Amino acid sequence: MSWEYPPVVIGGLGRHVHHLCEALAAAGHDVVVLTRGPAGADAGAFAGSDEVRAGVRVVAVPEDPPEFTFGEDMAAWTLALGHSLIRAGLRVLHGRDGDGAAQPWQPDVVHAHDWLVAHAAIAVAQVADVPLVSTIHATEAGRHSGWVSSRISRQVHSVEWWLANESDALITCSASMRDEVTRLFGPGLAQIHTIHNGIDTGAWPYRSPERRPGPPRLLFAGRLEYEKGLQDLLAALPRLRRRFAGTTVTVAGEGTQLQWLSDAARTHRILRSVRFVGRLDHDELVAALHDCDALVLPSRYEPFGIVALEAVSAGTPLVASTAGGLGEIVTDGVTGMAFAPADVAGLTAAVAATLTDPDAAATRAQRARQMLTDEFGWSQIAQETVGVYAAAKRRERSPLRRPLIVERPLPERDPNKPVTTTDVDDPPV
Incomplete structure (x- = not known):
């Protein structure tokens, strides 16, 4: 179960689930994906679909008629999605396919990807009486630097806690995420397995880095959210332009903080040196990676960073913070240049070192490409995931009380951080 699956892809989660499922199917496993249809599409615009793609049965559901908008009614929207996925799951279990024919189907395991499918995954696993395996791709506390003081953040955190504690096995994509899940949702969790995200190197063709004429070109690729740290790259750009005249940054991605980041570029007087190009399709992103002097990933929070592997496969020099999983991919001075999260001076120095000596x-880019061994291949990742499935046993359930969420006053406002409704909709307790 995943709230993202192609063609509906928001970030790395959707790509991860897609590649994992197709690798599982290629290995001979019977895989059904329950997911959603196009954003905002009710049954009048999208009746739902049930089709087999690359050996994977993909059941996509429309949104229910009540008017919920994800950005404004997150809890209600997520519950409504859960209802739709539960109905779809029951149809699959009871054996009604897209043509209404009876074909009973019994899974050996239910695999949930992140909190947005928690209600449906827990319900379907309970009805099918099979183990629930959950991959925790990120956490609300991590996205907000450890703070869950707002009403919405508390709600999301509590659903994550519930999913983690209901799971019979857990998967994280990095050791840092494993430690984060243990700290936030333990004790008493099922075993946590660390399985890295993967990369299909054939889809990200390698091109040896070479000196390019003209001013330096930097690329940022990712969601336009505070935790991705683009604001730090924008703050560093004036310093870089003083040393490397004409340096530009291409920003590939979408997100809620586009206007805030555009305002930041204007504040730093670099608006003409920054191009916000929106979300790029696969071929466009490959071309952008081949055309830049470095991919800069200044994340303040990053469970893994699959775009880093994509850049490595493409042969693009990598400059990245040490946040979370990025610190497990990039070895400073060996496979890329690294710096501490939120360290604008360190970011500037790392980029300067990359541009000074192409x-x-x-x-370093060639060494990084050599790092992409079988450990990061999807067939290997699928094999490790099957091992988690096989070992998972449905644990004895006991009633769970609501989690005790430690309330703390909001931290002093960071002037570089955008104000959102999740920061102010509830007073601190």
């Missing part, structure tokens, strides 16, 4: 940057 030959050394190319050597």
